[in-house]
Amino acid sequence: MTRFPKRRHVVATVLSTVLGLAIACAPSTARFPGDVTRGVPARLRVQVSGQVRTIALDDYVLGAALSEVTPVSESNRVAATVYEVQAIIARTYAVAQAGRHAPEGFDVCDRTHCQLYEPARIATSRFSAIARAAVARTTGRILRFNSLPALTLFHSDCGGHTTTPTAAWGGAALAYLPARQDEAGGTHRTWQFSATAEEWVRVLASDARTDPGGRLSGLIVSQRDASGRASWVRLEGGRGRHVTGETLRAVVAAQRGARSIMSTLFEIEPTPNGFVVKGRGFGHGVGLCQVGAMARARGGASVTAILAHYYPGAR
Ligand SMILES: [Zn+2]
């Protein structure tokens, strides 16, 4: 289920041992169309494989939760907690985003643009029964902040520190989406992406924003956000470039896959013939960290405690 989000959207995918996951993409604006204090709708118009279908909200939530997380090798207790968390954030995200595609005649699409929704998983996933019970236990429940549905962004692995939507995409700050340390002992992953200077030039030339003009002599993080993520990267070479860390990640991921540069929480070092990017985490790092949430569930944390950690102040 490797998904390549469009443009600046972020990826998250299956973690080798732990999670299947998707990503929540960057909202262009945090707006809530219609009545901002509205309740939870009974149904959603979902575009599934190009066809618009009207689906009961909790059926959509079940399909989305199963598409977004697979707690392989976790106990039933932990899996139940993980699916309660995922059901609440999937339902909330759907409510917050409903209407995003209104001009096209539906509420949400089935891709990572909104939330991954692969209804076939309801029949095929071995976690279906656990997820279905979790959806039923949480029915009608969404997270709100100041009475508005919260924008429950989430990602696969924060690498040890979450970040804000403002730092990730330049969007509006939201009090319940802070940059926070995530002490979830040993569960955050590290990764490396190495390439020769010639390979870097080829990859970066695929996009006008990062085209270094035939030669790359330097690749330098010029600015970091509060979480340590590379906000800006300088490309030195035939044509100097200054790009955001997310742009660099998106361009490389589009060419080399979601598991090349997996997050912007990275250092760049020169090698004898090119550059290596050494990083932590997977995904944009905003909101709930799925590996951290799973570690908390394993440690006995309640659904409420997990949500309160990643969306502080939302109720
Ligand atoms: Zn969409």
Ligand SMILES: [Zn+2]
């Ligand atoms: Zn984390």
